[in-house]
Amino acid sequence: MASRAALLVLADGRFPAGGHAHSGGAEAAVKAGRIKDASGLEAFCRGRLHTTGLTSAALAAGAAHGLDPGELDAAADARTPSPALRAAARKLGRQMMRAARATWPCAELDALATAFPRGAHQPVVLGVAARAAGLGPEDAAHCVAYETVSGPATATVRLLSLDPFQATAVLARLAPAMDLVAEEAARAARQGVDALPAASAPLLDITAEQHASWPVRLFAS
């Protein structure tokens, strides 16, 4: 049986994988006035969860299930038209790899690090790390689903001085949707790379490029 505590270690916001430096598109959305309050944050997070959240969760679930990480990384590239987001995903993948190899050393992580010296897409690394920790596809998908919304929520607290209680309430309201997304992601991952979802969000892709061009910004993406 998978260790529930290992899941908490991997999902912990304090897991040293660099995620705190990224807003998941929230910084650009706050500046454009698309997130002004808790309800705007909720709509943003719900949309992100059902699009890139589902897609990334399925990639992680696939890696945790044992699908070929190289094929998953190519699938991730095809699902990430924004070069700024591809670069962010690989940078986060590199940081996740460093933390995961120290935490759960194993040959599969070593092999992935060797195959992708500049970093594989973060969800792929997370999935392999979950596997190394004895976790399954649902666990990996839950991790990704949660970080898909917790990143923007935490960032919005800093960017808007939003009440942290309200931000946490948003996350709690999204919990049933996160469960559904994680289940759907794991189900797809068990059917192989060709069955992976590709849900995408036009504004996230467009504004990631805008955000990358800002001279001064609080978050890396």
Added chain:
Amino acid sequence: MDRVSLRATARIAADADGGLPLLVSDGPLALRRTRASGPYTRVTVVGAMSAPLGGDRLAVEAEARDGAGLLVDSAAATLALPGRSAEPAAYDVRITVGEDAVLRWLPEQVVSVHGSHLLMRTVVELATTARLVLREEQILGRHGEAPGTLVTRLTVRRAGRPLLDQELAFGPGAPGGWDGGAVLGGHRATGQLLVVDPAFAEKPVRPRLLGEHAAVTPLAGPAALATAVAPDALAVRRLLDTALSELAPF
């Protein structure tokens, strides 16, 4: 609108000599060879009926064989309409582009009418030296109207490897948040223009913003994608036309 749901598959194949060995209309999908534009053999999809309605299963198969230059456009926007069937309508597009062939796939918009439910799936297989220009535009509702449910998936493989895979889902049957600040932010029109050209391998496109809600981005392979969201169909078309003239001088 009082008809049973239908199945129809139209087929196009173009040869390097400019011929169309296959040009098969079916049901509401009427194909016409139209006046050529430049070096391209041109085929126009003429919507002979309002389609697709709920329950319909339409498909178009298009092949630009090795060395061919094919332009496919349409005479009018595709209106997704509610049908008598509770089933969603399906519209499948299957495209193959051979070695040294060029396909320009430039249909008019898909308009998701209130109460409709359409699943569109486009699968493109490109040979290594193939070039492609492909435009898709999704308009949510006619003027001032709430949209139906529209799901579109675009999967492009080049030499058997994934190049682009994107699914968009909007409207009352889509998962929540599609109208929020991450996906459409209240806009009612969106579009994508994909240009695949092996020449981009040497000289990749630089990422570029086209105004506040549109961007041109280089993909991980030799291709560029323009993505736009806008209040209406006209504004999306203007943005994609700008990208088209920049990215696809061929």
